[in-house]
Amino acid sequence: MVKRTIEEINEKIRDGSVHVITAEEMTSLVQEVGVEEAARQVDVVTTGTFGAMCSSGAFLNFGHSDPPIKMQKVWLNDVEAYTGIAAIDAYIGATQISETKGIEYGGSHVIEDLISGKEVTLKATAYGTDCYPRKYVETSITINDINQAMMVNPRNGYQNYNSATNGSGKAIYTYMGTLLPHYGNITYSGAGVLSPLSNDPEYRTIGVGTRIFLGGAPGYIISEGTQHNPGSGFGTLAVTGDLKKMSRDYIRAASIYKYGTSMFVGLGIPIPILNDDMAKFTAVSDADIKTTIYDYSVPRRSKPALREVSYEELKSGMVDLNGKEVKTSSLSSFYNARKVAAELKSWIKGGKFFLSSPAENLTRQSLSKPMKESQVMPLVKDIMVRNVATIRRGFSVDEAAKKIIQDRFNHLPVVDDGGKLVGIVTAWDVSKAVALSKRDSLEPIMTKNVITIGPDDPVDLAVRLLERYNISALPVIDGDKKVIGIVTGEGLSKLLARGVQK
Amino acid sequence: MKLLLRFNSEIIRKPIIAETVLETGVMLEIERAKVESSMGELVVNVPEENCRMVVEHLRKKMVDVTRLDVPITRDEVNCVHCGACVSVCPVGAISYEYDWRVKFDESECVQCGTCVNTCPVGVIKLPEN
Ligand code: SF4
Ligand code: SF4
Numbered sequence: 001m002v003k004r005t006i007e008e009i010n011e012k013i014r015d016g017s018v019h020v021i022t023a024e025e026m027t028s029l030v031q032e033v034g035v036e037e038a039a040r041q042v043d044v045v046t047t048g049t050f051g052a053m054c055s056s057g058a059f060l061n062f063g064h065s066d067p068p069i070k071m072q073k074v075w076l077n078d079v080e081a082y083t084g085i086a087a088i089d090a091y092i093g094a095t096q097i098s099e100t101k102g103i104e105y106g107g108s109h110v111i112e113d114l115i116s117g118k119e120v121t122l123k124a125t126a127y128g129t130d131c132y133p134r135k136y137v138e139t140s141i142t143i144n145d146i147n148q149a150m151m152v153n154p155r156n157g158y159q160n161y162n163s164a165t166n167g168s169g170k171a172i173y174t175y176m177g178t179l180l181p182h183y184g185n186i187t188y189s190g191a192g193v194l195s196p197l198s199n200d201p202e203y204r205t206i207g208v209g210t211r212i213f214l215g216g217a218p219g220y221i222i223s224e225g226t227q228h229n230p231g232s233g234f235g236t237l238a239v240t241g242d243l244k245k246m247s248r249d250y251i252r253a254a255s256i257y258k259y260g261t262s263m264f265v266g267l268g269i270p271i272p273i274l275n276d277d278m279a280k281f282t283a284v285s286d287a288d289i290k291t292t293i294y295d296y297s298v299p300r301r302s303k304p305a306l307r308e309v310s311y312e313e314l315k316s317g318m319v320d321l322n323g324k325e326v327k328t329s330s331l332s333s334f335y336n337a338r339k340v341a342a343e344l345k346s347w348i349k350g351g352k353f354f355l356s357s358p359a360e361n362l363t364r365q366s367l368s369k370p371m372k373e374s375q376v377m378p379l380v381k382d383i384m385v386r387n388v389a390t391i392r393r394g395f396s397v398d399e400a401a402k403k404i405i406q407d408r409f410n411h412l413p414v415v416d417d418g419g420k421l422v423g424i425v426t427a428w429d430v431s432k433a434v435a436l437s438k439r440d441s442l443e444p445i446m447t448k449n450v451i452t453i454g455p456d457d458p459v460d461l462a463v464r465l466l467e468r469y470n471i472s473a474l475p476v477i478d479g480d481k482k483v484i485g486i487v488t489g490e491g492l493s494k495l496l497a498r499g500v501q502k
Numbered sequence: 503m504k505l506l507l508r509f510n511s512e513i514i515r516k517p518i519i520a521e522t523v524l525e526t527g528v529m530l531e532i533e534r535a536k537v538e539s540s541m542g543e544l545v546v547n548v549p550e551e552n553c554r555m556v557v558e559h560l561r562k563k564m565v566d567v568t569r570l571d572v573p574i575t576r577d578e579v580n581c582v583h584c585g586a587c588v589s590v591c592p593v594g595a596i597s598y599e600y601d602w603r604v605k606f607d608e609s610e611c612v613q614c615g616t617c618v619n620t621c622p623v624g625v626i627k628l629p630e631n
Contacts, residue, residue: 050582050584052584052622104624177586177590177620177622178586178590178616178619178620180589180590185589185590186589187586187589252582252623253623254622254623255622255623255624256622257619257620257622262622264582264584264622264623317588317597317598327588327589328589329585329586329587329588329589329590330584330585330586330588331584331585331586331622332584333582333583333584333585333602334583334585334602335583335601335602335603335604336582336583338601338602
């Protein structure tokens with residue numbers, strides 16, 4: 001049984017005899033020589049991750065202008081930073097987007113520009129007080145002109161994260177990247193074998209005050225992260241570090257198509273091998289780390305879980321999903337995660353980085369609750385039209401035309417003999433077919449990829465789908481794909497105009 | 503030279519191809535066509551020497567034109583090798599190397615443009631014309 005203390009390890013770092021390897025190397029070593037021997041040989045294992053971590057940002061202190069200003073609103077390159085703190089402090093969040101450029105440029109880009117030494121335009125407005133009379137200031141600054149620049153990221157380094165795919169008929173654009181229709185691809189975000197918290201899943205060495213690698217500079221864990229949910233393997237970390245010392249190699253701005261901005265953060269944590277248990281934890285392999293593939297086409301809090309998958313399968317590039325081979329790709333750079341782990345390793349070996357004992361361990365009891373909503377959201381079933389006319393797929397265009405006129409519906413869902421939805425025709429499709437004398441069957445004129453909604457879905461979702469796909473109606477279907485109602489854009493606007501509140 | 507022409511719903515019903523042939527006197531050979539009620543996509547072959555003129559005519563008529571014989575480019579230095587572009591490529595032109603760097607095989611690329619939008623750091627570009 002090996003026993004080591006952090007002080008002993010730091011002593012070895014000081015005298016240059018420390019043995020450090022990366023978490024990836026540790027996995028192989030344990031496979032070769034076993035846990036006990038690996039524990040004997042290795043003092044520290046370094047981990048690393050380089051993923052898009054939205055919940056990131058920085059506190060900046062700009063220094064006082066003359067006459068001074070108590071900033072009420074502040075913008076950096078047209079991206080608003082939060083100022084509800086003292087006069088000239090502000091927090092720039094990675095996902096705040098530019099008021100002029102939209103999601104092409106956001107808080108993360110401001111941070112990247114600051115790190116790169118670029119000039120950034122600072123604008124601030126204020127209401128003016130006796131001590132802070134100024135109401136407006138505009139200037140150009142670089143990171144060297146500001147006093148403190150502290151990166152403070154409330155939620156980084158997820159222990160594990162979902163994997164995403166899309167079961168609908170259209171491509172969707174999410175924070176998990178572009179998801180192609182009909183389960184066209186699977187994306188995931190995590191460093192697997194190198195993932196910091198997966199190498200110390202019980203948080204025995206990682207805690208408040210743990211010294212870490214953040215964005216290319218030394219940093220610290222300040223507490224558990226927001227949404228920390230260790231019970232289900234979703235532990236998170238809140239971290240801080242000095243932005244002035246960071247490097248663009250490890251902090252990069254991201255703009256995720258049709259979603260928004262985010263920030264790639266390079267984060268690494270050293271894991272001291274204090275005993276055999278720690279050697280066992282750090283021997284975790286991609287095959288041991290599991291995640292679940294969810295269907296992101298369902299924009300609800302609970303999405304359908306399709307299957308469990310290991311990082312080994314995800315990283316192989318193909319995953320079997322209901323008998324179909326689906327291509328996978330990552331959003332988090334494994335190449336850069338390796339660089340983080342290797343860099344941290346070289347810092348420790350070079351005597352430049354010492355380990356710290358946590359002042360307090362991270363809680364393992366926390367839960368991430370859903371939002372308490374005091375107003376009940378109206379559901380589709382509360383507002384849908386129930387007596388919806390449908391037509392069997394074998395019928396002719398003329399019959400459809402008759403039905404549309406008779407029942408005064410602009411949309412006619414097409415069903416098969418079992419009553420299941422197979423398509424939809426609109427009054428416009430029908431008149432076009434009549435005009436072109438293509439009246440034999442509905443099949444060629446109907447839309448087959450119908451966007452539908454369920455009765456228990458919220459009305460907000462119906463509105464989003466109508467807008468997103470630029471359509472005017474959504475058939476409401478039950479679990480058997482039977483049509484039980486319809487919501488139309490027109491119907492919704494009437495309801496909204498009346499201010500429906502259930 | 504191959505050109506990818508995209509027609510939006512406003513112009514899709516206009517006889518733009520016929521007009522362009524008449525006005526420029528250049529024969530446009532249609533290689534591939536996909537026309538739906540709200541959009542249309544054509545791939546046409548144009549003799550190299552007339553390409554510029556044809557492109558100008560089409561652009562005036564609000565057609566979105568992409569030259570297909572010029573491969574996409576990626577600024578490798580600024581690529582973070584995240585891999586977001588890998589699984590969206592329909593022809594497998596993008597893949598991970600042994601060390602998890604992301605590599606492009608330009609000869610496989612069909613210029614669909616999907617990876618261009620997918621890249622979070624904006625380092626992939628389709629040729630301008
Ligand atoms: S443009 Fe399309 S085909 Fe070419 S590399 Fe990108 S995704 Fe692949
Ligand atoms: S999406 Fe962009 S940054 Fe990511 S690997 Fe592809 S080219 Fe590189």
